[in-house]
Amino acid sequence: MVNSPLSPDQIEEYRHDGVTLLPSLLDASTLGRLHETIDSIVTGAIENGDTSILELEPEDLDGEAVARRIYDPCERHQVFRELCSDTRILDAVECLIGPDIGLHHSKLNMKPSRVGSAVEWHQDLAYFPHTNDDLVTALVYLDDASIENGCLQVIPALHHAYLDHHDETGRFSGLITDEAFTSQATPARPLPAPAGSVILMHCLLPHSSLPNRSRDGRRTLIFEYRACDALPILYSPRAANTEGKARLLRGRLARFARLAGPPPLLPRLDDNKSLYQLQEETLIRRDVENPPGA
Numbered sequence: 001m002v003n004s005p006l007s008p009d010q011i012e013e014y015r016h017d018g019v020t021l022l023p024s025l026l027d028a029s030t031l032g033r034l035h036e037t038i039d040s041i042v043t044g045a046i047e048n049g050d051t052s053i054l055e056l057e058p059e060d061l062d063g064e065a066v067a068r069r070i071y072d073p074c075e076r077h078q079v080f081r082e083l084c085s086d087t088r089i090l091d092a093v094e095c096l097i098g099p100d101i102g103l104h105h106s107k108l109n110m111k112p113s114r115v116g117s118a119v120e121w122h123q124d125l126a127y128f129p130h131t132n133d134d135l136v137t138a139l140v141y142l143d144d145a146s147i148e149n150g151c152l153q154v155i156p157a158l159h160h161a162y163l164d165h166h167d168e169t170g171r172f173s174g175l176i177t178d179e180a181f182t183s184q185a186t187p188a189r190p191l192p193a194p195a196g197s198v199i200l201m202h203c204l205l206p207h208s209s210l211p212n213r214s215r216d217g218r219r220t221l222i223f224e225y226r227a228c229d230a231l232p233i234l235y236s237p238r239a240a241n242t243e244g245k246a247r248l249l250r251g252r253l254a255r256f257a258r259l260a261g262p263p264p265l266l267p268r269l270d271d272n273k274s275l276y277q278l279q280e281e282t283l284i285r286r287d288v289e290n291p292p293g294a
Contacts, residue, residue: 005091014096018159018205019191025088026140026196034142037079038108038219042067055274059115068117068276070108072245073221080106084223089138090250092200093225097134100228100251104128104135105242109220111150116212118150120175120279124224125203126165127174127275128242129234129264131257134227135203142219146192150212152199152220153188155181159205162265167282172267174278176206204262229254236269 004011006020014020026034045053046065053076055069073080083089084103093101110116124137145151163178176182188208191199201207203224212218228251232239273281 004095005088006095011095014200014202017154017156018202019154019156020200021191021193022088022092022198022200024194024196025198026083028196030083031142031196033079034083034221035219037077038070038142041070041073041076042110055276057112057115057117058280061112061115066112066115067110068112069110069274072106073108074103074106074223075245080108080221083140083221085249089198089223092198093136093138094250096136096200097225097227097230098251100254101249102226102228102253103247103249104224104226105245106224107222109222111209111212111218111220113149113212113215113217116150116218117276118211119207119209119275120283121155121181121206121208122165122175122275122279123163123204123206126162126176126265126267127269128232128239129162129266130226130230130232131259132227132230133202133204133261134230134258136225137199137201137203138223138225139199139201140221140223141193141195141197141199142221143217144193144195145197145218145220146214147190147210149214149216149218150210151190151192151218152201152207152209153190154201155184155186155206156189158184158186159202161262162204163206164265165267167285170268172269172278173282174273174275175282181206225249227254227258228252229256229258231257233264234266234269236267237272238269241272
């Protein structure tokens with residue numbers, strides 16, 4: 001890497017706040033190819049009733065089923081594999097975690113118009129703790145992202161420790177339950193940006209998004225990158241499913257795991273439920289246990 005794609009200010013922003021933005025990185029032609037591929041995958045999966053490829057919104061749109069997530073897009077089409085290896089993105093990631101880079105997993109959140117599900121506050125690494133925290137989430141906005149259509153929002157500078165995601169019974173909730181977080185007063189920072197922009201976010205930064213109640217969809221392609229000496233430390237059905245698809249993108253594999261960063265909290269994960277499913281089940285239990293007006 002001859003020239004750094006990130007300015008010193010962007011690197012400092014990432015170190016301090018846990019997030020930085022690469023505005024309008026992808027051109028219209030690239031976005032068009034991605035949109036066409038997504039439409040083809042979604043149409044085929046819904047027509048064939050293939051729930052191994054995507055997850056549906058619980059609420060139909062105008063009587064039709066709509067997708068809220070495509071699982072493992074890098075396993076589905078070359079266009080996603082090419083983008084996750086894009087030199088511009090990898091060069092930026094290298095500035096943050098070093099030259100040996102692997103892809104941990106990929107996913108594509110659809111956020112369809114009017115019914116796009118909310119995502120509650122959580123940390124990515126709470127789902128898959130590693131030997132160190134040199135993991136970077138790249139969120140590629142495939143559509144213009146605004147506050148109205150539920151853009152990403154973060155709590156800056158809270159990426160230096162694991163926060164608890166378990167309820168009082170010890171069940172993994174899929175969302176932050178840590179009292180130190182739920183009682184903190186730092187305001188959320190929304191991150192609107194035009195289509196083609198890429199957000200680089202530390203794997204421990206708390207983030208969420210509101211429902212999409214606008215008339216425009218907001219698709220986000222997500223790549224989870226990791227330093228090659230950051231290795232998973234917990235076996236679960238989720239980990240087994242993910243690790244089989246992990247791949248080396250740049251540099252070389254590590255011979256030894258590096259033990260560093262904050263002490264990880266180990267999630268009690270008994271199955272391979274999605275983030276959406278875990279969070280929805282938690283909110284339903286809360287409503288049952290604490291009904292409104294009780």
